[in-house]
Amino acid sequence: MEHWFSSYIDLLSRQRLWCVAAEIIRECPLESVRKRSQESTMYYTTCGHCNKSMESGGWQCHRCDKLTSWCSVCHRTVRGLFVWCQGCGHGGHLLHMKDWYSAHSSCPAGCGHNCMASKRLSS
Structure with missing residues (x-):
């Protein structure tokens, strides 16, 4: 079940549905999945002109x-x-x-x- 939730959350993130993914994490019945929101929070930025990812x-x-x-x-x-x-x-x-x-x-x-x-x- 944990693998299913993790895969679904990753799919939502790839589709840029971060708010939905955060809600799934928050409401998940599995403690191990809910802890994801407190272990590592990451955000990605892009250029406002050309939309290129700003890795560095x-x-x-x-x-x-x-x-x-x-x-x-x-x-x-x-x-x-x-x-x-x-x-x-x-x-x-x-x-x-x-x-x-x-x-x-x-x-x-x-x-x-x-x-x-x-x-x-x-x-």
Whole structure:
């Protein structure tokens, strides 16, 4: 049963259904699976311009040579605390994003995504 849950969670993660995978982990009747959420938490970032995975981190994408952590509101590089929507990957300075989501529900980058972060950041 543990192998089945682990395989299903891996499949959900490959399909970028991280919230569903987290819910399955949290509600699983097996303690060994529920412990996964506390043992190693990992997140992956991608370039907001070309969508390439950012394995090594840094401020600049190795594929398109653009700055990766730019604020979707003020369009400047974020060199401190960076918040982003896990759905579309766009983000920016914490205060700028809070201000944006206090009046809007869609992404400030203009991608059309209805970011769920608006509920968390504006409260």
